Structure formats: C-alpha cells, structure tokens
Amino acid sequence: MRNLAIFLCLTLSLATSALAQRRWTEQQANDWYARQPWLVGANYVPSDAINQLEMFQAATFNPALNDRELGAAESIGMNTVRVFLQDQLWEQDPKGFTRRLDAFLAISAKHHIRPLLVLFDSCWEPNPHLGPQHPPIPGVHNSGWVQSPGAPGLTDPAYEPKLEAYVKGVVGAFANDDRILGWDIWNEPDNTSGRPGEPKNKAELVAALLPKTFAWARSVHPTQPLTSGVWTGDWTDPAQESPVTKIQLAESDIITFHNYGWPEDFEARVKSLEPLHRPILCTEYMARGSGSTFDTVLPLAKQLNVAAINWGLVAGKTQTYLPWDSWLHPYVLSQPTIWFHDVFHPDLTPYRQHEVDLIHALTGRGTPPTLTAK
Template sequence: MSGNMMTGRWTPEAAHAWFKAQPWLVGCNFTPSNAINQLEMWQASTFDLPTIDRELALAASVGMNSVRVYLHDLLWLEDSHGFLDRIDAFLNVADRHRIRTMLVLFDSCWHPEPALGPQPEPRKGVHNSGWVQSPGMPTLQNADEHHRLEDYVRGVVGRFGQDPRVLAWDIWNEPDNGPEVALCDPVALQAKADLVVPLLVDAFGWARDMKPMQPLTSGIWLGDWSAPDLLSPIQRAQTGHSDIISFHNYGIAEDFAQRVKWLKTMGRPLMCTEYMARPAGSTFQAILPVAKEHEVGTFCWGLVKGKTQTHLPWDKWENPNIEGLKERWFHDIFHEDGTPHDENEVEFLRLISELDKIAA
C-alpha cells in the first residue's frame, strides 16, 4: 500500500518505497538573507519573492534539490488565506529551480514569546538573535489556545498535503530545545516536556488526519540513541510517530556514522535535517560522502549569510564577539552578493551532486 493511501503511520515498507523513489536528497535549511526569523520571512509586509528566487537559484547552482523551511502558527492566526498564498508562491519559485520543500510546522528554539509585526534588528555579533519559537510559551501553556494550533496544522497540511512540490512535513523542530536546555534546568525541562509531548502527538494526529501523500517526521538531536530505552519521552514520541526517521548532527564524520548506525535499527529511511558546523568538524567534505554511502538525506544549516547571522557560532548568543571569525564561518555558504564563502566547498557540492545524477 502506498503511503498516500494510509490513514495511520506508514509501514516501514511504504516508507522505504517512498524514499527509494526520491533522488538522493541534498539540501539546506533556508531563510532568506533579509529575514531575521520565520515571521519576517512570511509576513505580507516583508515577504520578498525576488530575494527568495535569487537565493534558491544559488542552492540549485550547487546541486541542491531540496530545502527545509520554517512556518509559524501566528501567521495562520493573522491571515490564513494570505499565508497560504505566500506558501504557494514560495513553492512555485522553488519548483522552478527543481527544488522540493520540507515544511516545518512547529519549533521550540530560541525566543519563547514571538509577536507579529516588525521584528527586531539583529544583535551585533549574535547567532540567530531574533529567531522565535512556535508556538510561544504562553500558547504552549494555555490549553484554550490549542484549538487554533489544530486549525493551523489542518489548514496548512490540508492545502498542500497532495502537492508534489512539498517533499515532507517536519511536525516539530527540536521540541526539547529552548532556554530550559541552555540553562540546564531539570525542573523547567520536565515541565516543558509535560506540555510538549501531548501536543506533539496531537500535531502528528492532526497532520495525519489530512491524509497527506508526503511522510511526517520530527528529528531527534540530543543524547545517546544506541538503545530504545535511552530515548527520552519526547524522543520516543518523535520517532514512534515518524514515517521517516530524521535527526540533527553537528559532529565529525565518525559521530555522524555512529548515529546513522544506531538509527538504522529502527528500520526506516533516514534524513539528517540539520548538519554542517565548520569549526566543529561537520563539513560538507566530511559528512556528505558518509551520508551518500549510507543513503541518508541531508539538509545543511544555512545558505546565504544574512540577518540570522548563523555564520557566527552558537556561543555568540552568550558571548557576542564579531572578531576572530573573519576567516571561517560556522554555517552558511554564500555572501549576499552570491559569491561563495569557500570556492572549494562549492565545487565539492557540485561534484558530489553531479556524480549522483550520473550514477542515477
């Protein structure tokens, strides 16, 4: 039975059949350079299709065939019809570049109190200084607002669930992330998990009810995955409801390969939906050959250096310092004018993706 005929979680056989029908997925997490976060990317006043078009052309120029893009529940609340139309316009542009899109519905990273309207300017020297959670903590804590989150999931998946321009649905990015993780506060972490797990499971169900032809997933990123009993309750919910197993890894090639080995025991296809942090040893040259060998789809973090400032390392959040990183970026591939940060890297990307096309 094909995935799009199922009402429940896909069988491993259906998931593998879907995955084998795809090219080797080489892509990036995409936010246009003139947007500091999801809201600035998508709000009507700042939605910039020409910039999106120009930057997706850069992704295509290095052989990328997919992008992972974040949405936000507040955009649905503000103007659901306009939001859907802007997603449609984005998908049109991506499709013209032969790029398919993984849409991310929720995200627990960075600022816990998002607000519509003009977004803040970047903080000098700080990685991802304006990124916002979806849903924000006030909504997460208020069960009376969860019905609008259901409307959002059903509305977006209902509109694009049979759309071949959409590659997959990432239900929730790093649901066990946020300030609580940075502060290592076990009480706050447990409190957040108690709020997130039921909503995460509900969100999978709402999306599944719309019978999308694309697979659902939510990527794990923390800890030791070498045995099922080592997974946290959130990780068990993520992997237990995902059609395709996805994960994040910013480690060296050996660490990446070890995690792939652990996750393959789940019997489903794998996608690494975040990697590539040059100073940490997670580079295209180190990771992509391993991913290709093990048939793992890949999405690096970042494309064009811009307002997210993700060319700066994570620790700049606590220690802003724009000196000392002029030679080597953390994430991102191109300057805003389209010149590569590293010509050798761009040539490697073209080579490995072209070799894949020839092999196919």
C-alpha cells in the same frame, strides 16, 4: 439490502479513513525514498529575514530574493530546502499566508527544489509576536529566531484549537502537492532556551502535544511523509530514550535527525537509527568549527544513502555564520576566522569555492558553480 449496502460502504469508508491516518509502514516509507533522488539541501531563511515571521509576513515576504537565492542553491546541485513556518502567520491571515506559501513553492519548483516544511519549533525566543521584528543583535548567532508555538500558546489549553486549525489548515491546503517533500512536525521539541518566559515544564507540555500534532496532520491525509527529527540523547537503547524521542521515533514515517559532530559521530548516529528500517535523513548538520564540514560529512552521507540538509544557505540577518558561543561572547569587535554555517555571501559568491564544487560533484546536478557577484 439497500441499507446493508450503505452500511458496508460506510464501514469500508471508515476503515479506509482510519488506515490513511496511520503511520506509514516500513515498506511505504522505503518505497517513497526509493523514488527520490539523493536529497541534498540547506535549511533556508532568506538573507533579508531574521526569522520565520519576517520570511513570510506580507510586509517582508520577498519572492525576488527567494528566486535569486534558491537559484544559487540549484546551481550547485541542491534539490531540497528545509523551511520553518510559524503558527501566528496562519492565525493572523490564513488565506494570505497560504498564498505566500504557494508562491514560495512555485519559486522552489522553478528551481527543482522540494521543501521540507517545519510546522512547530521549540528553539530560541519563547514569546514571538507578529509585525516588525527587532534587528539582529550585533555579533550574535540567530538572535531573532522565535518558537512556535510560543510559551503562551504552549501553556494555555484554550489555545490548542488554534494550533489544531493551523496544522490541519496548512497541511490540508497542500496535502496532495508534489512540490512538497514532506512535513517536519516539530523541530527539536524538547529543546529549552532558558530565556525569560519559557515554561519550566516545557518538555512535559510538548510531550503531551506532539502526538496530537501528528494526528492532526494525518487527519487531512497528506501524501507526503511526516517526521520529527531526533537531536539529543542515546538512540542505541530504547530504555535510554527520552519521552519525546520515543514519540518522535514511533510517529515518524521517515526518520530524521540532527548532528553537528565529527564524521565518526555522524556515522555512529546513522548506525543507531538503521535498526528502525526506515529512510534516514539528516535535516541539520555542518558546523565547521565543531568538526562537521561538507568535506567530511557529505561524502559519508552519500555512502550511507542518508539525505543531507545543512544549516544555512546565504549569510544574512540570522548571522548563523557566527558560532554558537557568540550567545555568551558576541563577535562585535572581530569576526571568527572560520564561518560556522552558511554557503554563500549575500552577493551569492561562495564562502569557499571547494565546498560548492564538492556539492556539485557529489549531486551531479546544477550548472558549473563558479558564481560572481551580482
């Protein structure tokens, strides 16, 4: 009887473990979303950091600046930020990186902000390196951003255990941490920069690795949802979806997407995702020169019960107030008339007072948003 009891306990334990590693049901996902406030925030990189590495490396991590800038976000009603991590930070110093991330989460919590943490990213520079980062290229949008994993890690099968250790290590360290909103497994996985060193079969490599990454994260039993945001292609017809999009939609507990188009396009994208019957969060929007603005999209997102996380909080070394066309035609001799992304000047005065008033009014949070230079 004792052996039978042990066997039954072990079987139950294994079954529970397997269940915990499955994608959330629609009911679980919608129950989670019902417990959240309307989520509004920004993709956040400190104004003194050119990329993810500079944000979190020991030599350049700046808690005091994080505190000031997240305080500005809180003051206009924001309650979340989307923050990018990088696998080399973990490989170099797991304990140190964990401490710095914990410190950042404490600052965020102080300001009633719960971050959505991004583990991997396929955008921009395919050969990232630790240590000092190059200065911003004059007049160029996001000129120092780096991928994770870089091309060497993506193409070398021997590197995969390091990526697994990173995912399990970071998610496992904070798996039960209420300060975290969720885990964004991979940003725009099949995006290609066309920069030197990027593998030509990148989409195929990512498609093979993406399901494993979700499984690694689930294996440490996070209480927060997992997601990877769809960003391109036709989402109205499964037959038209790319292999990577199919994986993203099949694996995500909550549905996230990117849209930098006019409000009509934003609404159409939301409608194309509603048949999935899961919470919908827009984790990138707001490109003023492309028709995506706070004035038009944010009220619509609230009406549709869609979370809204714009790109950029404080103008700084990423230079994302410059438009995408600066990649081809740098704004060196003149500045664009309209900022592309970002909400605040480096001194934390608003780029446009009406926008911060609108965010504050729609969220009903924060303090009166008239900010002065410091």
